[in-house]
Amino acid sequence: MNTSDTSITANTTLSAEIVRPLTALTRISPTVLDEIRVSQVTDVQQNLPLDSTRVGNLYKDRFDPNLFWYLPTFTLADDPDAAFRFAATQTGTDANGNAFNRATLVLSLKKAVPPDVQLSQAQNPSATFREIPFTQFTVTLSTTFKDANGVDQQNTYAGTMNSQTDGSLQVSFDTMLGPAVIIAYQNITRDGNAQIALSASYAVWLVRYYPRPVDVPPIWTLRQAYTPQMLATLAPQIAQAPQTSTEITSVQPQLREAVHRQPQLSEAASIHPQLEEGISPVIASSIESSPSMHIADNPVLMRPPIERWPPIGGGGFVASYTQSVEQMNVALPLALKYASGAYKQDFTVANGANVRPIISVDDLKDYNVRQSEYTEFLAFGDISSKYPSFSRLYIGVLSQTVLAIPAHYGIIRSSTGCAAVCQALVDSSPVTTSGSRFQFSFLLGPIISAIDLLQLSQDINAYSGLKDYKLQLPSQLDSSVVATLLTPFKSSCTYATGTLPHTFSVVVEIQDDPTALPAVANANLFIKQLAATVEPYLAGQFGIKLDDYYTPAVEANSVLNFSMTGGTDELSFTNDEATQTIVLTNRSPLDLLLTRYAFYTPNDLPITPSPLQQTIVNQKTASLPLPTNHTDPNFLVLVDDTLALESPFTKQSLGRYLAFQAQDVQSVQYDLGINASNIDFNARSINQIVAQIRFSDPSTSTIAVPALTLSADLLVNSVHIVVPIEYAISSLIATIEFTVKLIDTQQNPLSFTLTNDFIDHAIFVLQNSDLPIGVPG
Numbered sequence: 200m201n202t203s204d205t206s207i208t209a210n211t212t213l214s215a216e217i218v219r220p221l222t223a224l225t226r227i228s229p230t231v232l233d234e235i236r237v238s239q240v241t242d243v244q245q246n247l248p249l250d251s252t253r254v255g256n257l258y259k260d261r262f263d264p265n266l267f268w269y270l271p272t273f274t275l276a277d278d279p280d281a282a283f284r285f286a287a288t289q290t291g292t293d294a295n296g297n298a299f300n301r302a303t304l305v306l307s308l309k310k311a312v313p314p315d316v317q318l319s320q321a322q323n324p325s326a327t328f329r330e331i332p333f334t335q336f337t338v339t340l341s342t343t344f345k346d347a348n349g350v351d352q353q354n355t356y357a358g359t360m361n362s363q364t365d366g367s368l369q370v371s372f373d374t375m376l377g378p379a380v381i382i383a384y385q386n387i388t389r390d391g392n393a394q395i396a397l398s399a400s401y402a403v404w405l406v407r408y409y410p411r412p413v414d415v416p417p418i419w420t421l422r423q424a425y426t427p428q429m430l431a432t433l434a435p436q437i438a439q440a441p442q443t444s445t446e447i448t449s450v451q452p453q454l455r456e457a458v459h460r461q462p463q464l465s466e467a468a469s470i471h472p473q474l475e476e477g478i479s480p481v482i483a484s485s486i487e488s489s490p491s492m493h494i495a496d497n498p499v500l501m502r503p504p505i506e507r508w509p510p511i512g513g514g515g516f517v518a519s520y521t522q523s524v525e526q527m528n529v530a531l532p533l534a535l536k537y538a539s540g541a542y543k544q545d546f547t548v549a550n551g552a553n554v555r556p557i558i559s560v561d562d563l564k565d566y567n568v569r570q571s572e573y574t575e576f577l578a579f580g581d582i583s584s585k586y587p588s589f590s591r592l593y594i595g596v597l598s599q600t601v602l603a604i605p606a607h608y609g610i611i612r613s614s615t616g617c618a619a620v621c622q623a624l625v626d627s628s629p630v631t632t633s634g635s636r637f638q639f640s641f642l643l644g645p646i647i648s649a650i651d652l653l654q655l656s657q658d659i660n661a662y663s664g665l666k667d668y669k670l671q672l673p674s675q676l677d678s679s680v681v682a683t684l685l686t687p688f689k690s691s692c693t694y695a696t697g698t699l700p701h702t703f704s705v706v707v708e709i710q711d712d713p714t715a716l717p718a719v720a721n722a723n724l725f726i727k728q729l730a731a732t733v734e735p736y737l738a739g740q741f742g743i744k745l746d747d748y749y750t751p752a753v754e755a756n757s758v759l760n761f762s763m764t765g766g767t768d769e770l771s772f773t774n775d776e777a778t779q780t781i782v783l784t785n786r787s788p789l790d791l792l793l794t795r796y797a798f799y800t801p802n803d804l805p806i807t808p809s810p811l812q813q814t815i816v817n818q819k820t821a822s823l824p825l826p827t828n829h830t831d832p833n834f835l836v837l838v839d840d841t842l843a844l845e846s847p848f849t850k851q852s853l854g855r856y857l858a859f860q861a862q863d864v865q866s867v868q869y870d871l872g873i874n875a876s877n878i879d880f881n882a883r884s885i886n887q888i889v890a891q892i893r894f895s896d897p898s899t900s901t902i903a904v905p906a907l908t909l910s911a912d913l914l915v916n917s918v919h920i921v922v923p924i925e926y927a928i929s930s931l932i933a934t935i936e937f938t939v940k941l942i943d944t945q946q947n948p949l950s951f952t953l954t955n956d957f958i959d960h961a962i963f964v965l966q967n968s969d970l971p972i973g974v975p976g
Contacts, residue, residue, distance in 0.1 A: 248331060250403040250525065255315040258331070261404040261520065266327045269316040273368070273397055273529050276307035278663060279541045282369050283307070285387065287380055287548045287563055297564045300380035300548075303373040304340065304387075308395070308531070310366050334524070335400040336360060340372045343392040344382045354379050358395075370395065381563050384546070388538040389560075397529040405523035408516040540665045543596035556597050571749035572597040578662065586655045588647040593745055593753070600671050601659050602745060603652075605645035609758045611702060612842065613767045614786040616856070618642035619729075621722070623861045623924040635867045636690075637722040637928065639707040642697055643757055644765040645672055649837040650797050650808050657804060672701040673743045673755070680742025680752045684759070686728060688721040694741040694757075703741065705757065719869055719927050723958045726928060729759060729857065732848050736760035761856050764842055766791075770815075772836045774829050780822040781829070781836055785815045789855060790843035796823060800831040814843045850930050850958065861924040869927050871957040872917025873907050873935070874964045880911035884942045884975045888965070890916075891936040892957075899926055904933075909965075917962065931957040937965075939974055949973050 248258030248268040260266035276282070283306045289298040312320075312330075320328055338358040346352045358372040375383050386393035537545075546557040557563065558570050576592040583590055583606060593602040611618045622638045656670045676696045684692040684707065691708040698704070709725060711718045728737040736758050743753040769787040785791050793815060797808040815821040828834060845852045873890045880886075892904040899922065907916040922931065932954065939949040951971045955963045 245522075247522065248401075248403045250405045250523065256313040257316055257319055258403070263327075265325070266329065267319065267323075268329050268331045269313065270401075270527055271310045271330055272313045273531065274309050274311070275395075275531055275533070275536060276309045276367060278536070278539075279666065280307050280537075283537060283542055283545050285384065285537075285546045285557075287384070287557065289548065289550045289563075293377055298550075299377055300375075300563055301373075302375040302380040302383060303371060304375070304383065305369065305371040306395075306537075307363070308368040308370060308397075310368065331401045333399040333401050333527075335398075337398045338368075338370050339396045339398075340383075341394050341396065342379070342383045342386045343390070354382060381560060384557070384560055384563060387533055388535070388546070391532070391534045391538075393533040395531040395533065397527075397531070399527045400524050401527065402522055403525050404520050407519045407521070409519060410516055539663055540594055540596070540599075540668060541663070543594075544599060558596060571746050573602065573745040573749045576601065579658065582655070586648075586651040588645075588651045589655060590756075591753070593749075594665075594668070595745070599668050601665065601668050602671055602673060603655060604673060604743060604753065604755060605647050607646045607756050607758050607763060608643040608703060608741075609646045609763045609765050610761065611642045611644035611699070611767060612764050612769065612787065612789065614769050616788050616858075617761070617764065619761075619856060620858045620860060621726075621928060623859075623867065623928070635924070636708065636710040636718050639709070639722075639725065641705050641707075641759060642699070642702055643705055644697070644699070644702045644767070646758070646763055646765040647672075648795070648839045650795060650806065650839060653797075653799060653806060653837060657806075673745075674701050675744035676703055677742030677744035677752060680740075680754060682739065682741040684737070684739035684757070686725060686737055688725040688728070690718075690721075692739070703757075705739075705741075705759070717870065719867055720961055722928050726850065726853065726857070727959070729761060730848055730850060730853055731760060732762060732844070732846075736763060761842055761844060761848075766840055770838055770840065774825060775822075776825075778822070779825045781825055783815060783821045783823065783836070783838065785817055785819055785821075788817050790817050791815050791840045792843040793821065793838055793840050795839040797837045798826050798828065799833075799835040799837060800828045801833055802831065803828055806837070808837075811838075850956075854929065859925050859928060866921045867924050867927045868919060869922050869931075869957075870917050870919055870961060871904075871931070872915060872962045873909060874915045874962050875909040876914040877964065877966050878909075878914075878970070879967075883970075885939060886910070886942045887940045889938040889940070891938075892918075892933045893936065895932045895934060895954075896926070896930075899923070899931065915962070927958070929958065933957055935963060937969075939970065941975070 244262065246260050246262055246266060249261040250258075252259035256270040256272070258268040260268060285302065285304050287300045287302040289300055291299045293299045316328065320326075338360055340356045340358055342354045343351055344354070354375075356372045356374050358370045361369045361371075363369055383393065544556050547554050548557050548562050556572075558572055561570060572595045573593045574596075576594045579585070579592065582592060588606050589603050590606045591604045593604070594600075595602065618641060620640045622640070624636050624638060652670075659665050659668060659670055674696070676694060682692065682694040682705075684705065686707075688709060689707050690710040690712070693706045693708075695704045695706075696702075707725070709718050709722045712721075715721070716724075731737070737760055739757045739759070740754045741757060743755050745753060769785060769789075769791060771784050771786060773782050773784075775782050783793070791814070793811045793813045795808050796811050797806045799806050813821055823836070842856075871892065875888060878885065878888070888909040890907045890909065892907070894900050894902055894904075902920060902922060904920055905918050907918060909916055933956075935953050935955060937951050937953065939951075941948070949971055951969070953963075953965075953969060957963070
């Protein structure tokens with residue numbers, strides 16, 4: 200018999216040449232027959248994997264040496280999984296008063312050719328590789344929770360599967376009810392304990408080896424297959440047994456139905472004692488004599504004792520092939536794959552016809568719970584170290600937005616100038632001394648770098664789970680937060696939502712205070728803060744509203760100073776192919792200082808900023824080298840800039856940046872004076888000092904100021920005048936002509952002049968050192 204092509208099954212009878220007539224019959228105990236697995240062969244020539252040839256995920260075919268079979272691998276689908284959804288529906292209230300939930304979980308599994316199979320395909324290009332077909336396929340979901348004693352317990356749910364056109368599998372579970380829905384949600388989004396399990400069956404050819412029948416009496420009948428080692432163990436028992444027929448009556452339970460799997464064993468190889476161990480046959484635990492013998496199904500006859508192992512064809516063993524079923528089991532932990540921002544919108548809860556995303560587990564307990572969609576995003580760490588013009592990030596799961604809070608808000612500038620206005624208004628209050636009040640209005644916008652903004656946007660887009668999220672800036676003011684502006688010169692300060700997107704306004708009122716300086720004086724001191732060129736600058740804080748329910752309050756920093764402003768549309772650029780330059784045009788009435796630039800195209804990432812210290816005068820141009828990628832339709836030039844302020848920055852220059860408007864009043868009352876308290880009139884024999892103030896500017900030179908007389912009895916003297924509003928809050932530069940009259944009337948008076956800006960110093964303080972030589976003392 201040729202063992203390479205002989206199939207012996209439970210229904211195959213040995214030929215007459217092998218089985219000769221017996222003087223007695225042998226039968227196998229029904230106990231043993233109950234333990235024997237009989238595989239049905241539907242097609243003895245069917246191409247199937249040969250079980251003993253498995254290496255990794257690869258099998259050889261039983262008949263075709265050029266055909267290989269493989270088990271595919273299954274993994275969770277790549278992000279984002281478009282099929283994923285966790286949909287909860289609330290249909291009532293449970294015994295504890297919580298909403299009763301029913302939930303469905305749907306996700307995709309990716310099927311692929313394993314790496315070891317791909318390697319074999321590359322090494323054997325002429326061979327045929329087939330995916331093993333599955334006869335049964337089941338999928339289950341398991342979740343973990345703590346019982347009353349703190350011991351881990353599991354819920355298990357059977358799922359359904361649908362094959363997709365791309366070869367993937369879509370699995371769904373819809374039997375989660377009540378508290379199990381909350382457990383599943385927590386496992387998927389917080390604990391990472393949920394797991395998918397796949398179990399699949401597939402058909403294989405199973406090979407077993409039997410002792411070859413020999414024609415030597417007495418006959419012992421054995422029904423099961425043996426390894427050479429096991430036959431050697433049984434040989435002494437067989438040799439000592441009486442020369443009668445025997446019956447196998449029992450089987451060791453732990454060895455029943457054991458299957459021999461020998462991956463590298465060839466069908467045509469001779470079976471010798473040195474065969475690898477591991478074949479686990481059913482072993483007869485006892486051999487009992489029986490006066491009668493019955494021929495069992497396909498008895499295999501052999502002769503004891505076994506002294507040597509003849510080769511195939513001359514004793515030895517024959518191979519038997521049967522179809523059997525193997526099992527594939529795959530565990531796929533979900534971990535926190537679906538807890539990322541990409542899937543936030545796919546967790547939903549419905550109450551009747553209303554469906555909305557699940558913000559937190561509280562939504563599964565009470566549909567009407569009020570909570571914010573925003574949480575602070577901390578995955579980037581301290582973002583101000585990488586993007587200095589931003590301070591914090593917040594993620595909104597419902598709106599799929601990332602809200603970036605600027606590090607500072609400041610006065611907005613545009614192609615029309617700075618959004619800063621000072622208005623002079625009539626003050627009819629009874630406590631007024633000047634008859635006017637001042638209102639400063641500023642439009643505040645984010646002081647952000649265009650380069651920082653693009654880099655942050657790119658990093659958010661590249662972050663797992665945030666690819667489809669939109670980067671936005673705040674637009675709503677939180678009026679519940681007490682806004683501040685740290686200046687002693689204001690009477691009041693009010694923040695509001697701005698007139699442009701992502702802007703806010705601040706209005707500062709300055710009025711007369713009978714216990715402090717007049718409004719004009721405070722307005723001028725406030726203006727000096729706006730024009731300061733050394734930090735700390737005039738600063739404050741106000742509240743940013745994310746939504747109606749977010750807590751704690753989010754505060755933003757404001758700066759009112761022309762050294763820190765936010766740009767918008769002042770710059771434009773064009774490509775000059777002739778000169779191979781980028782021409783930047785300053786369209787604003789103000790000079791700009793360019794500090795940094797970068798070029799952007801979608802194919803050249805990340806962007807690389809370059810430092811730049813170049814002033815571009817208002818309505819003028821500047822140039823940058825033209826890069827090779829400028830032909831890309833998405834090419835952009837990103838420039839960081841600030842105002843190029845005059846140095847020194849004086850109040851005379853302030854009119855370019857701060858607009859003055861006199862809507863209700865054209866002139867204001869203003870007090871100015873001379874303080875001579877540092878002068879010792881008696882010791883220096885001075886009788887009087889007369890001061891005549893004359894304004895230097897031609898437009899104010901016509902303002903008559905009465906002379907001020909100072910003496911030992913009147914060390915401070917002032918005068919009340921009316922001046923045009925634009926000068927009362929900008930500058931009143933004057934020349935003061937002093938005349939010193941001595942007690943000795945025989946001596947001629949001495950004269951000298953000094954200069955003072957009565958806006959900066961409404962009361963001029965005269966020092967001893969200011970007096971000319973010739974004055975006694």
